[in-house]
Each structure stands twice: as C-alpha cells, then as structure tokens.
Amino acid sequence: MGRRPPCCDKSHVQKGPWTAEEDAKILAYVASHGIGNWTLVPQKAGLNRCGKSCRLRWTNYLRPDLKHDSFTPHEEDIILRYHQAIGSRWSLIAKQLPGITDNDVKNHWNTKLKKKLTKMGIDPITHKPFTQLLSDYGNINDIIPRNTRPSDQRRQEPINFSRTNNLLTMMDPFQEQHAAMNFVTPQFHVMNEAASSSTSSPESKVQVNLPSSPFIWSDYIVGDQEQECSNEPGSGILTIEGSTNAYNGLEVDRKKNSLNVAATSVSFVESILKHDREMQFEFPQLLDGYFEY
DNA sequence: AAGGACACCAACCGCTGGATA
DNA sequence: TTATCCAGCGGTTGGTGTCCT
The missing domain is CATH 1.10.10 (Arc Repressor Mutant, subunit A)
Incomplete structure (x- = not known):
C-alpha cells in the first residue's frame, strides 16, 4: 500500500x-x-x-474556448429543456452549450431562470405549474418555494415569456397562465409499437409507450409500499424484445419473446429506469453509453 | 447624497467514484 | 485488498457593483 x-x-x-x-x-x-x-x-x-x-x-x-458572453434566448431555452429532463446536472447541460461552463449554467439558473419560472407560476424543480402541484398534493400552504438564503430574497420583476419556435420570447401578461401550461407540456418522443415493429432488429430493444398522465414520484412510492397500483389499467406498456434480463413482476409474452408490462404494475425502481429511458429518447446524444439493453 | 437591499458571479466547500501506490 | 489521492461535480457563500428609498 x-x-x-x-x-x-x-x-x-x-x-x-x-x-x-x-x-x-x-x-x-x-x-x-x-x-x-x-x-x-x-x-x-x-x-x-x-x-x-x-x-x-x-x-x-x-480556458480559451470560453466565450464570456451573456446567455442568448436559445441557450436559455436549452438550459430549461435539459433541466426539465435531467434536473441540476450542470456539467451535462453545459456540454450542450459550447463556451459555457457548468458553473456559468448553475449561476445563471440560480440567479435568472429559476426566478423567471417562479414568476410564471411554474415550480422550477418539477417544471409544473404551481396550480397543478396544488391540485396534485392538495392544499399545501405556502407551497411556492423561497430562496433559502436570507440575503438573496431578491426583488422579482414581472417577467413573462412563452415558447415560440422553440425559443423563449417576451409576451403580454394576459397569456401568462396559458404559456405556463404550454411550457411544461411533456415533449417525450414516444415510439409507436405498431409502426416500429416492422423495423425491429434482432438485437435487444426497448419500446416505451408512456402513460398519458404526468410522472409523479409519490404515486410510485405509495404503490411500492402498498403493493398495488394507482394508475388506470392499460395506461402504458413497456415492451422489451429479445431481452435476457430478469424483471420481477413483469408478464412474459413468450410467444412474442417479449415482456409486456401494464404501467399499473410498474414499481418505483422500474419507474425510475423508465423515466431515464424517456430522457434518452428526449436527448439521445446526452447519455451515450449510459443505457444498456 | 447616503445607506441599505438586491443581483450577480467567482470561488470555495464537501462529497463521490475512479485511479494509484 | 486497502488506504489515500485526485478530478469532477453540485451546493453554497463572500465580495462587489447596482438599484432603490
């Protein structure tokens, strides 16, 4: 030693x-x-x-490749989209923005973007409207998060923006709520099982038909604890063709050599893995080599 | 004009996983 | 195999310029 x-x-x-x-x-x-x-x-x-x-x-x-310029609307949009998908993995987000460091992204998020979302009525953690969170979790007093640092209780100017051509643009205040709802619309790229089956390769492959409802962690925590399902039957199917892996609790369709899993039986851990796969569909280049099927 | 509050960002802190002796 | 170092990462904070009253 x-x-x-x-x-x-x-x-x-x-x-x-x-x-x-x-x-x-x-x-x-x-x-x-x-x-x-x-x-x-x-x-x-x-x-x-x-x-x-x-x-x-x-x-x-x-570093000579750093550009030291202010963030463009397009760069801000990229940060918002990636943060919605992968959270505060600043280094991964920064890799999508040449000339910008993870520290820059983190600072810009904490000082600007987080406040913009809050002002729009969107929770910067879940990227869901506060109104939706309230309906999801019931009447929780004072749900809107505050900066934990007392000295950073910043002034919050009214800033409204919407998505146009995949960019954030300023807009009039009467459209704020509508914009908020549009902004958080999931953009998962769902593979159509029937359409893709004709192009299936012999190799292992995963198809995910996403549930129509938003991904809510607490649903799965409750489900795991109670060993029962909280979603509507048939809301989603996970098909793993040619897979040799073992998946506890998954129904095996031996005729198709595939696993068909109603979303109602998906456990918390499996849901995490499924959510990761959703991220891969959304940003296929981001986590190259991370997923193995 | 002055003092306090706010906004921003550079830098530090602490943790983690891989590398190394 | 084990203990330790190191690079990378995200969270946090100190310092400073700007704005507001």
Whole structure:
C-alpha cells in the first residue's frame, strides 16, 4: 500500500480572488506544459494556491474556448429543456452549450431562470405549474418555494415569456397562465409499437409507450409500499424484445419473446429506469453509453 | 447624497467514484 | 485488498457593483 503526499498545505495557500499576475502564471504554465497534473501546477507555475483552485480558475475562467458572453434566448431555452429532463446536472447541460461552463449554467439558473419560472407560476424543480402541484398534493400552504438564503430574497420583476419556435420570447401578461401550461407540456418522443415493429432488429430493444398522465414520484412510492397500483389499467406498456434480463413482476409474452408490462404494475425502481429511458429518447446524444439493453 | 437591499458571479466547500501506490 | 489521492461535480457563500428609498 502506498501513500502519496498531499497536493498542498491547505492552511498556507492563498485564497480569494485571483490577480492578473496569478492568471498570467497559469496561462503561461498551460501554454508551455499543457493540462496535466494540477497538483504540480502551483509549484511549477510559482503560485501559492491549491492545485484544485488552479484547476477551477482554468476551467471556469481562463480556458480559451470560453466565450464570456451573456446567455442568448436559445441557450436559455436549452438550459430549461435539459433541466426539465435531467434536473441540476450542470456539467451535462453545459456540454450542450459550447463556451459555457457548468458553473456559468448553475449561476445563471440560480440567479435568472429559476426566478423567471417562479414568476410564471411554474415550480422550477418539477417544471409544473404551481396550480397543478396544488391540485396534485392538495392544499399545501405556502407551497411556492423561497430562496433559502436570507440575503438573496431578491426583488422579482414581472417577467413573462412563452415558447415560440422553440425559443423563449417576451409576451403580454394576459397569456401568462396559458404559456405556463404550454411550457411544461411533456415533449417525450414516444415510439409507436405498431409502426416500429416492422423495423425491429434482432438485437435487444426497448419500446416505451408512456402513460398519458404526468410522472409523479409519490404515486410510485405509495404503490411500492402498498403493493398495488394507482394508475388506470392499460395506461402504458413497456415492451422489451429479445431481452435476457430478469424483471420481477413483469408478464412474459413468450410467444412474442417479449415482456409486456401494464404501467399499473410498474414499481418505483422500474419507474425510475423508465423515466431515464424517456430522457434518452428526449436527448439521445446526452447519455451515450449510459443505457444498456 | 447616503445607506441599505438586491443581483450577480467567482470561488470555495464537501462529497463521490475512479485511479494509484 | 486497502488506504489515500485526485478530478469532477453540485451546493453554497463572500465580495462587489447596482438599484432603490
């Protein structure tokens, strides 16, 4: 068993804002040595900083491919759509936006987009209208979330926008509620079982006919606990053709060599997996190699 | 004009999984 | 096999400029 020395003496390294001189040292070092072991950078570049801090300064600010411009409406739309699908996975979202870091995306979300959605009457976590949440969960007082940081109880200007040509645009206040409802409409790409069956390949393949109702985690938690179904029968079918995997509780259609599962019997864990697959259909390039069937 | 509140963002903190000795 | 380091990630916060009263 070996032990490597710590990257730096954390109690004696410089913290806080970077100076132009420090930036120049990082840039000069990367220009001559490239990006490698960041723990060696402070020593070799003559910086009294932690290697981790050097890496962050480079990736979030000094990298030459960063554009340092404000966000365009198209970029904001991308962030909103991806956040709706995958949540706060900022690095994955940032990969869809060249020249923008995950830190930029995160900051822009926390300072601008989250408030815009709230102002539109949309819950920034679920991307559902607060009115729908209220009807889903009953009368919950004060459901609209507030910033947890007291000093960040920001002013909230009335900002309304809608989707036009897949972009967010400003709009008149009377259409606010309508826009909110349109904005959160699920955009899952549902594969049609009949249409796709003619092009089925011999390889394992998954078809998902999504339930028509919104995805609500609590429904499945209750279902798991009570071992019963909360959805209407026949609201969805999960077909896994040629799969050799075992799926507890799934009905096997041996004639078709497939598994047909009424959505009513889908457990919580299976629902998570199904939701992930929905994400893959929505953003097929995002999680390449993540899903294996 | 001044002080407080707000808005923004750079940087830090802590956690996690993979790599390594 | 185990202990530790390191890169990457998301959450949080400190500092500063701007706006409002």
